[in-house]
Amino acid sequence: MERNDQLSFDLKTLELFVRVATLGAIGRAGVEFNLSATSATQRIKALEAELDVKLLNRTTRAVALTPDGEILLEHAKRILDDVADARTVLSHTAKTVSGPLKVTASASFGRSHIVPFVPEFLRLYPGVTLDLNLSDSIVDIVEEGYDLAFRIGRLAPSSLLAHAIDNNPQWLVASPDYLARAGHPQTPQDLADHVCLPMGKIRAWRMRGDDGSEHEVHVSGPVTVNLGDAFGEWVLDGLGIGQAALWHAGPDLQAGRLVRVLPAYSVWPETKIWVVRAPGRLMSARVKAFLDFMQARIQMTNRQRYGTLLATDNS
Structure with missing residues (x-):
């Protein structure tokens, strides 16, 4: 034809x-x-x-x-x-939004930013059934039939359609006990003399100062891990210094269980919280309803919970 x-x-x-x-x-x-x-x-x-x-x-x-x-x-x-x-x-309304919805997210992020709001969403849209997979493994959303996947950080090039949900500030953090033993780093270069806990295979941390300067420091430590919760527990236990997203470390920073290290520097380049979905189809009403709902709740949560910390970071 x-x-x-x-x-x-x-x-x-x-x-x-x-x-x-x-x-x-x-x-x-x-x-x-x-x-x-x-x-x-x-x-x-x-x-x-x-x-x-x-x-x-x-x-x-x-x-x-x-x-x-x-x-x-x-x-x-x-x-x-x-x-x-x-x-x-x-033209969707609660009555017209229905059907199965399959979503995946990292375990830590899902527990803190998605799970608490699922009951409210299902009350608003009783015709929707939700299959939520929480895992730190990256799944193939096309092959496994997921409607949406929440991803944190920098996205690898792909054919997936990506939508930015919110900013994802990342800082260096440590426990007060660790800093009392090892001292407070004064410059990024001082990290070479500290126990650092990189995630996965990352061996260099990049930072940007409030003055716009950029730094790359090679770091090392006794252990690495690909699970955010395990990494967070080790930092809290005083094992060393780690990088943490605000949504992950925020409660411990507010409670004083963690302290910012090199507060004049942030992890660079900046990253975002994303939602990705498969290409080739228009977004269904139930997918759009879930995306709009969760974006509003995630942004509200970050502003309400961590507004003071963000104001300090921007000052």
């Missing part, structure tokens, strides 16, 4: 074509659209003329799709589904 750059047929014609293909009869399909058999036939012929292909093989009793008709049917269904999704999203 050749591509026509100036197609002008309307959605109703596509809907009619799909019904003809489903019913195997132009007349019966025409009745559903309040069209006579002649008018319905003329519409299908006009569609064939505009596409310059034959879509149907007609007999006295029924019609059947040609190979080009099979191709158009696949695309027409996708187009009509996308338009229906768009209409639902643009």
Whole structure:
């Protein structure tokens, strides 16, 4: 089927074509659209003329799709589904939002920023069923059929569609006990003389000072881990200095269990909290409802819980 750059047929014609293909009869399909058999036939012929292909093989009793008709049917269904999704999203209400929703997030972030708000979301949208996977492993959301994935930090290049939820300030932190034993670093270069706890395979920390200066320091320590909760426990226990996102370390900073190290410096480059989803489809009403709801709650949570810390950081 050749591509026509100036197609002008309307959605109703596509809907009619799909019904003809489903019913195997132009007349019966025409009745559903309040069209006579002649008018319905003329519409299908006009569609064939505009596409310059034959879509149907007609007999006295029924019609059947040609190979080009099979191709158009696949695309027409996708187009009509996308338009229906768009209409639902643009005009959704609690009554129209329904169906299964599959979401994944890191364990620590999910427990602190998603789990507390799930009951409120489900009360607002009782027709939605939520499958929430909390894991620090990065899953293939396309292969495993996830609607949304919450990701923290810098995103690797991919075909996934990404939406920034909020900023993700990161600082260096340590326990007061560790700093009492080892002393307070005064410059980024002083970190080379301290026990540092990098996440995963990271061996260099990059920082930016309030004066705009940028620094890269190679760090080392006795242990590494890829689970944020374990890392946080070790920092709290006085094992060494670590990098922590505000949403993760905020409660301990406010309670005095942790202290900022090199407070004139922040982890660089800055990162964000993201939601990613698979490409190729319009966002369904239930996905949009969940995304909008959680973005509002996450931003509210960070401002209400950590507004004082953020004000100090920006001063």
